Amino acid sequence: PYPAYSKLREMDPVHYVHFQDGQRGWLVTGYEDGAAVLKDARFIKDFSKLYGGSMDGMSVFTQNMLFSDPPDHKRLRGLAQKAFTPKMISGMRGRIQEITDTLLDGLEGKKDVDLIDEFAFPLPIIVICEILGVPAEDRDKFRLWSNSLIEGTSGEAGVSVYQHMTQFIEYLGQWFQKVRANPDGSLISKLIETEEAGDRLSEKELYGLVSLLIIAGHETTVNLIGNTVLALMAYPDQQDMLREQPELVPQAIEESLRFNGPVEFSTSRWASEDLEFRGKRIHRGDVVVVALNAANHDPEKFEAPDRFDVLREKSPHLAFGMGIHFCLGAPLARLEGEIAISSLLSRFGNIRLAVDESELSWRPGMIVRGVKELSVNL
Numbered sequence: 001p002y003p004a005y006s007k008l009r010e011m012d013p014v015h016y017v018h019f020q021d022g023q024r025g026w027l028v029t030g031y032e033d034g035a036a037v038l039k040d041a042r043f044i045k046d047f048s049k050l051y052g053g054s055m056d057g058m059s060v061f062t063q064n065m066l067f068s069d070p071p072d073h074k075r076l077r078g079l080a081q082k083a084f085t086p087k088m089i090s091g092m093r094g095r096i097q098e099i100t101d102t103l104l105d106g107l108e109g110k111k112d113v114d115l116i117d118e119f120a121f122p123l124p125i126i127v128i129c130e131i132l133g134v135p136a137e138d139r140d141k142f143r144l145w146s147n148s149l150i151e152g153t154s155g156e157a158g159v160s161v162y163q164h165m166t167q168f169i170e171y172l173g174q175w176f177q178k179v180r181a182n183p184d185g186s187l188i189s190k191l192i193e194t195e196e197a198g199d200r201l202s203e204k205e206l207y208g209l210v211s212l213l214i215i216a217g218h219e220t221t222v223n224l225i226g227n228t229v230l231a232l233m234a235y236p237d238q239q240d241m242l243r244e245q246p247e248l249v250p251q252a253i254e255e256s257l258r259f260n261g262p263v264e265f266s267t268s269r270w271a272s273e274d275l276e277f278r279g280k281r282i283h284r285g286d287v288v289v290v291a292l293n294a295a296n297h298d299p300e301k302f303e304a305p306d307r308f309d310v311l312r313e314k315s316p317h318l319a320f321g322m323g324i325h326f327c328l329g330a331p332l333a334r335l336e337g338e339i340a341i342s343s344l345l346s347r348f349g350n351i352r353l354a355v356d357e358s359e360l361s362w363r364p365g366m367i368v369r370g371v372k373e374l375s376v377n378l
């Protein structure tokens with residue numbers, strides 16, 4: 001499904017590019033090269049070390065683990081990890097199932113539905129809002145702000161991305177104040193407690209972490225669900241196989257992550273020094289990005305990579321990244337994906353695309369890979 005990536009991987013796997021936003025750097029399309037970049041400490045995330053300052057006005061959104069290097073990264077990730085434990089995630093199974101069932105009840109009797117709007121989008125949002133303790137009723141606002149930041153355009157006439165960010169920050173500020181006055185056991189409440197116990201999560205870092213979790217909770221799992229359904233509609237025999245053998249669903253989720261991962265590119269890394277990488281001279285300050293979906297279709301790593309195959313075992317894909325920035329939310333995303341897909345398949349006997357495949361429209365921007373709408377016939 002990615003012919004341009006295949007060509008690039010063959011011809012120039014570490015390729016000098018001009019990105020859409022005018023930045024210049026390197027695009028890495030092979031699996032081994034991509035994994036090497038993600039693990040190489042010479043490629044750093046905190047660009048302020050190279051360029052000074054930080055993106056004006058946006059700096060609260062980068063005061064988090066994803067834009068940090070050791071030793072800050074360890075501290076920031078460690079604090080979040082304390083509140084975001086695997087035990088807490090697995091304890092969410094029952095509640096995620098309940099939310100899923102309620103959303104699917106709403107689809108009963110309808111013929112054509114937009115599965116993104118009515119299912120894949122609300123599910124992870126309701127879950128992350130409950131974990132954080134912010135009202136799920138405000139989810140349309142979060143969606144607007146989060147899409148704005150990710151897509152780099154507000155989507156509203158006369159409103160800038162910057163205005164949306166300001167509204168987002170104001171909203172969070174008010175919410176933190178409320179929780180400070182009335183601790184409620186939510187994740188935000190726990191983070192505030194650690195902050196007050198002198199555990200070094202500054203106010204700015206609290207904004208950074210919470211906004212990162214809201215954005216990650218919005219922009220990724222929705223596309224995992226959407227892209228998986230899309231693949232199962234394109235391969236109806238595998239859709240039926242999963243209905244008969246639901247124990248294969250977790251493996252199908254891994255295959256979907258590999259085949260059409262929700263995150264197209266790793267976030268940017270910057271070369272911290274002049275260096276040589278796979279025969280290319282990379283200069284200090286150059287951006288380096290791994291095309292995760294290209295790496296996941298590398299024939300050197302995956303047999304018949306362009307075939308979607310739910311029976312594929314052991315798939316060391318890069319959809320969640322690799323190394324110290326490996327996705328913190330992976331256990332949550334996997335759990336949500338598994339419950340969403342198993343429940344959809346057991347409830348609806350035959351899920352088909354209601355429009356022609358050529359009519360699907362993919363979301364803009366370089367980061368996420370997912371369709372805007374998914375009209376299906378249940």
Ligand code: HEM
Nearest residue numbers: 065066216220221224266267319320321325327328329333
């Ligand atoms: C990091 C993918 C869901 C929280 C990452 C990275 C990737 C990724 C590729 C690494 C980026 C890089 O190294 O440049 C995904 C995918 C998801 C998903 C494909 C869904 C299918 C989530 C969810 C959350 C989350 C649900 C939390 C609610 C994070 C955090 C990081 C991260 C906090 C930063 C980790 C660090 O810098 O140490 N994710 N993610 N992700 N993800 Fe996810």
